[in-house]
Amino acid sequence: MEISPTYDVIIIGGSYAGLSAAMALGRAIRTVLVLDNGKPCNAQTPHSHNFLTQDGKTPKEIADLAKQQVAKYETVTFVDDKAIDATKTSSGFQISTAKGNIFETKKIIFASGIKDELPNIEGFAECWGISVIHCPYCHGYEVRNQTTGIFGNGDMAYEFAKLIWNWSKDLTLFTNGKSTLSLEQTNMLQSRQINVVEKEIIKVSHQNGQLEYLVFTDGTTQRLNALYAKLGFKQSTHLPTLLGCELSESGYINVDMIQKTTVEGVFACGDNTNMMRSVANAVYSGNMAGAIASKELIAEAFNN
Numbered sequence: 001m002e003i004s005p006t007y008d009v010i011i012i013g014g015s016y017a018g019l020s021a022a023m024a025l026g027r028a029i030r031t032v033l034v035l036d037n038g039k040p041c042n043a044q045t046p047h048s049h050n051f052l053t054q055d056g057k058t059p060k061e062i063a064d065l066a067k068q069q070v071a072k073y074e075t076v077t078f079v080d081d082k083a084i085d086a087t088k089t090s091s092g093f094q095i096s097t098a099k100g101n102i103f104e105t106k107k108i109i110f111a112s113g114i115k116d117e118l119p120n121i122e123g124f125a126e127c128w129g130i131s132v133i134h135c136p137y138c139h140g141y142e143v144r145n146q147t148t149g150i151f152g153n154g155d156m157a158y159e160f161a162k163l164i165w166n167w168s169k170d171l172t173l174f175t176n177g178k179s180t181l182s183l184e185q186t187n188m189l190q191s192r193q194i195n196v197v198e199k200e201i202i203k204v205s206h207q208n209g210q211l212e213y214l215v216f217t218d219g220t221t222q223r224l225n226a227l228y229a230k231l232g233f234k235q236s237t238h239l240p241t242l243l244g245c246e247l248s249e250s251g252y253i254n255v256d257m258i259q260k261t262t263v264e265g266v267f268a269c270g271d272n273t274n275m276m277r278s279v280a281n282a283v284y285s286g287n288m289a290g291a292i293a294s295k296e297l298i299a300e301a302f303n304n
Contacts, residue, residue, distance in 0.1 A: 007033045009293050010095055010105040012083045012237065015040045016279050017270025017286035018111030019066040024290030026073025030297060033103055034070075035095070037082040041113055041236075041271070044209065045129035050137050051279040062279065086239045092265060093243070106300075107293045110240050110253065110261075110268040111286055117232040119151075119176070123204035130209035132227045135277060139226075140167040146225035149173070149214070151201075154180040156230055161194055164228055169193065172222070174214065176201050197222070235272055250275075259289035267293055 009025055011018045014036025025032045042048070042059045049055050054062050070076055085096035092106040118125050124132060132151075133139040148168040150161050153175040161173050172195045179186065179198050186196060203215035204227070213223040233251060241247065245261040245268070246254045252275070253268040255261055261268050269285035271277050 006091065006104040006106065007031045007077075008105070008297055009033075009107045009109060009290075010035060010083075010093070010103055011109045011111055012036075012095075012239065013111035013113055013270070014038075014067070014078065015042075015063055015111065015113065015270070016066065016282035017113075017289075018109070019063065019070050020283045020286030021109050021111060021267075021269060021290035021293070022070045022076050022286075023066075023073070024287050025294055026070060026076040028291075028294035028298075029075055030294055032076045033105070034076065034078045035081055035083050035097065035103075036078070037098075038080060041116065042129055047142075048279055049139065049141065051283075054279070059279075083237065083239060086243055088243065106265065106297060108243075108266045109259075109286075109289050109293060110237070110245075110266070110272060111270045111282075111289070112236045112239075113271045114233040114251075115236050117234065119231070121201055121204060123206050127204050127206050127209050127211050127227070131206065131211035131225070132204065132229055134229060134231070136164055136167050136228070138278060140164070143226040144168060146170065147223060149222075149224045149227040151176065151227055151229035153177070155185075157181070158185045158189070160228065160230055161189060165192060165194065171195075172197055172224075174199075174201060174227075240266070240268065240272075258292045259285055260292065265296075 008030040009032050011021050011034045014034045018034055022032050022034050045059050047056050048059050082098040083095050084098050087094050093108050095103045144167045147170045150173045152160055157173055174197050177200050179196055199216040201214050202217050205212045211224050213221045215221050240253050244263050248254050253261055253273050255268050255273045259267045259269050267289040269289040270282040
């Protein structure tokens with residue numbers, strides 16, 4: 001099988017973080033390959049917010065414009081493919097893809113994102129990113145002062161309820177089963193008129209992703225305009241751990257302040273590295289990863 005010429009950097013993931021890294025590297029005249037299969041986690045989110053100059057645009061509009069601008073740098077190449085294997089070599093790394101390609105590179109940047117682990121509740125996936133949402137800073141303004149729910153339990157749900165109370169006082173916490181809140185937490189929520197509902201949810205009724213009401217196992221329903229949910233997740237690719245990158249207890253790739261992982265020559269940026277899941281953070285961390293990868297390459301060439 002033919003191996004392509006060695007790149008300075010291969011970026012795995014071509015959304016905001018990956019494109020930001022690619023721009024920094026393209027401007028540093030580095031040969032860059034961006035591997036992406038065109039399936040971003042925010043594909044069905046109707047609008048993106050809280051990112052200067054792009055507030056209210058669709059995620060696709062922002063990504064398309066970013067890719068168009070990055071593509072102007074002649075040392076940046078895009079390939080529609082999925083990385084499925086990675087190995088360390090004497091000169092860097094080798095990446096194998098689902099389409100049978102093999103690429104070699106001096107550095108790797110994982111901008112591969114995460115996969116949300118959606119509950120097995122009818123209608124939940126269809127509403128995810130539209131009216132079942134994860135971040136008040138991204139979506140809270142649009143549903144402010146509306147009838148709002150929180151899907152969660154325990155300490156996480158309690159802290160999330162405190163946060164969302166800023167955007168809506170018409171708030172209910174749905175634990176989807178027996179509450180694991182402490183008595184003190186429950187009393188505090190009730191003192192703020194935040195009800196706790198322990199019924200199990202079997203369906204999210206909606207119209208084209210716009211939530212209308214929840215359906216419980218006992219047949220009762222409750223109307224809602226929006227439902228916040230903090231879900232579990234997993235890394236979108238196993239390749240960082242295959243190469244030896246350490247993960248945090250919560251499942252994020254451990255990086256330092258300049259986006260370096262625990263493996264020399266491997267960087268990570270965007271949603272796969274921390275819970276600050278926003279366009280602005282993805283762009284920042286991607287820019288940092290690209291700049292530091294370039295700096296390392298310059299130093300290595302200069303010192304040889």
